[in-house]
Amino acid sequence: MRVTMATMSRNYNDAIDALNTLQTPYAVIEARRQAGLRPDAQSVKEMRAYLARIGYSSHDLDRLNILHVAGTKGKGSTCAFADSILAHYRKRHEIPKKSGLFISPHLIAVRERIRIDSKPISEELFAKYFFQVWDMLEKSRAAEDVVALGTKPIYARYLTLLSYHVFLQEGVDLAVYETGIGGEFDATNVVDRPVASAISTLGIDHVFVLGHTIEEIAWHKAGIMKSGSPAFTVEQAPSALRVLRERAVEKGVDLKVLNIDSRLKGVQIRPDADFQKKNATLAIALVETALSRLDRSFASSPEALPQEFVDGLEQVVWRGRCEIKLEGKVVWHLDGAHTVDSLNTAARWFSGQCVERTGPKALIFNQQGRPEAINFLEGLYNATKSAADGSSFQHVIFCSNITYAGSGYKKDFVNRQHDPEAVKRLTQQHAFAEKWALLDPSANISVCSSIEEAINRVRDVGNTVGEKETVQALITGSLHLVGGALAILEGDDAL
Numbered sequence: 001m002r003v004t005m006a007t008m009s010r011n012y013n014d015a016i017d018a019l020n021t022l023q024t025p026y027a028v029i030e031a032r033r034q035a036g037l038r039p040d041a042q043s044v045k046e047m048r049a050y051l052a053r054i055g056y057s058s059h060d061l062d063r064l065n066i067l068h069v070a071g072t073k074g075k076g077s078t079c080a081f082a083d084s085i086l087a088h089y090r091k092r093h094e095i096p097k098k099s100g101l102f103i104s105p106h107l108i109a110v111r112e113r114i115r116i117d118s119k120p121i122s123e124e125l126f127a128k129y130f131f132q133v134w135d136m137l138e139k140s141r142a143a144e145d146v147v148a149l150g151t152k153p154i155y156a157r158y159l160t161l162l163s164y165h166v167f168l169q170e171g172v173d174l175a176v177y178e179t180g181i182g183g184e185f186d187a188t189n190v191v192d193r194p195v196a197s198a199i200s201t202l203g204i205d206h207v208f209v210l211g212h213t214i215e216e217i218a219w220h221k222a223g224i225m226k227s228g229s230p231a232f233t234v235e236q237a238p239s240a241l242r243v244l245r246e247r248a249v250e251k252g253v254d255l256k257v258l259n260i261d262s263r264l265k266g267v268q269i270r271p272d273a274d275f276q277k278k279n280a281t282l283a284i285a286l287v288e289t290a291l292s293r294l295d296r297s298f299a300s301s302p303e304a305l306p307q308e309f310v311d312g313l314e315q316v317v318w319r320g321r322c323e324i325k326l327e328g329k330v331v332w333h334l335d336g337a338h339t340v341d342s343l344n345t346a347a348r349w350f351s352g353q354c355v356e357r358t359g360p361k362a363l364i365f366n367q368q369g370r371p372e373a374i375n376f377l378e379g380l381y382n383a384t385k386s387a388a389d390g391s392s393f394q395h396v397i398f399c400s401n402i403t404y405a406g407s408g409y410k411k412d413f414v415n416r417q418h419d420p421e422a423v424k425r426l427t428q429q430h431a432f433a434e435k436w437a438l439l440d441p442s443a444n445i446s447v448c449s450s451i452e453e454a455i456n457r458v459r460d461v462g463n464t465v466g467e468k469e470t471v472q473a474l475i476t477g478s479l480h481l482v483g484g485a486l487a488i489l490e491g492d493d494a495l
């Protein structure tokens with residue numbers, strides 16, 4: 001779609017509007033799915049061509065000293081840990097000078113995906129660089145003609161391209177990159193010489209794009225390993241590990257399979273679980289590799305972690321995960337869990353938090369575009385029901401993906417990739433409601449067309465509780481829901 005930018009003003013909102021025109025509409029995604037089209041080697045060639053159009057070669061990316069992370073589970077926490085360790089190290093040693101972090105999806109605002117020194121870049125900076133990239137793509141003529149002049153990459157790819165421009169212009173000298181989908185053909189895979197790469201725990205995800213078996217998925221994720229750069233992973237299903245090892249040999253990569261770092265003993269990792277310690281282990285290995293290159297005086301000891309590492313790991317901030325907010329008579333518990341396992345963990349965390357409190361419990365749940373999500377509900381119910389009478393939440397609300405009752409989505413949340421009719425008809429929400437009624441006939445179940453209405457309904461319940469009581473509310477099911485809820489609870493500028 002062409003938008004004539006010359007006539008438009010160019011603030012952050014304009015940038016988000018322009019960005020949203022780059023989303024692939026639901027109908028196109030469906031057509032592609034039916035035709036069996038998926039990203040391939042061509043997609044990476046195109047990314048390289050776009051990179052050239054905005055004036056960079058993949059050689060320029062070497063200045064960013066990239067730590068590249070792929071995986072099915074835990075890549076977000078691995079990146080968050082690495083970034084947090086770097087922040088603490090920088091505070092004391094001024095190395096790196098500036099660190100970058102590129103992650104997805106965003107919780108509240110698009111600019112959360114592109115961070116410098118852990119903070120989302122400002123709206124001004126985002127808008128400035130966004131339109132520089134936009135204009136360069138419209139005007140430039142690069143030698144390569146893999147992509148037609150004047151075209152732009154789709155949403156997530158555009159943001160990846162933008163991140164390179166932002167980081168290079170702002171003098172970032174160490175950047176952590178999380179892949180979007182897969183690895184081999186991911187938009188971030190134009191990095192030829194990362195400082196190191198890490199592959200977190202593999203499982204089955206994005207089967208349409210990556211394939212149905214763990215071997216196929218492992219093949220894709222292994223695509224971020226590059227010869228000349230060390231690579232790390234953790235214990236994996238044997239068939240997945242075999243593929244990772246084969247590809248490492250092909251590429252001449254020294255792949256290390258790490259056990260939980262013994263130096264984590266005594267370090268407070270949240271949640272205190274082995275899986276999270278594996279994520280921390282990967283982060284430590286990545287940062288140690290980077291600092292050995294950037295800081296001559298850095299020496300890692302096999303006995304104990306440097307204090308900056310301990311602080312970084314213990315003080316990592318991860319919004320929308322196990323987050324609690326008090327508001328009048330409601331205690332909000334927010335967790336962006338959206339898989340069977342993580343919902344279980346979230347539900348147990350919530351139940352643990354409720355032990356000391358009295359008053360009704362409420363659930364706000366959303367999932368969009370994944371019909372299989374109906375199977376998430378039983379686990380959630382099981383993990384929260386009382387042993388005495390089988391009741392769990394007194395109030396259960398299934399809402400749509402839409403943020404606000406009146407004005408619809410916050411621009412940062414506009415997503416054209418879901419069937420708009422299904423969202424409007426609340427098809428999935430009604431199916432969830434029927435399922436919950438079977439699980440817990442005593443619950444007061446409702447369906448809402450926006451996140452805001454759902455929140456207001458729980459606030460209303462808060463007005464009816466006794467003096468010593470509070471409503472314990474759990475908001476979970478998708479990051480998008482949690483992001484929308486935080487935007488409402490904290491106001492528009494919440495980040």
Ligand SMILES: *[C@@H]1O[C@H](CO)[C@@H](O)[C@H](O)[C@H]1NC(C)=O
Pocket residue numbers: 073074075077200201270271275276278279342
């Ligand atoms: C850490 O990694 C595991 C897999 O090893 C994953 O299941 C888990 O979700 C990750 N941690 C968090 C907090 O998500």
Ligand SMILES: *[C@@H]1O[C@H](CO)[C@@H](O)[C@H](O)[C@H]1NC(C)=O
Pocket residue numbers: 378379382
């Ligand atoms: C929930 O609990 C019931 C009864 O104990 C059990 O049959 C069922 O398999 C459990 N389901 C899940 C998803 O945990």
Ligand SMILES: *[C@@H]1O[C@H](CO)[C@@H](O)[C@H](O)[C@H]1NC(C)=O
Pocket residue numbers: 338366367368369401409413414415416418477478479480481
């Ligand atoms: C809706 O929810 C899904 C699944 O949680 C998410 O991927 C998507 O980005 C959300 N947003 C919109 C506007 O549909």
Ligand SMILES: *[C@@H]1O[C@H](CO)[C@@H](O)[C@H](O)[C@H]1NC(C)=O
Pocket residue numbers: 395444446457458460461
């Ligand atoms: C169910 O909850 C709604 C608010 O969410 C309230 O208006 C209604 O009275 C409740 N009904 C029962 C039976 O508790």
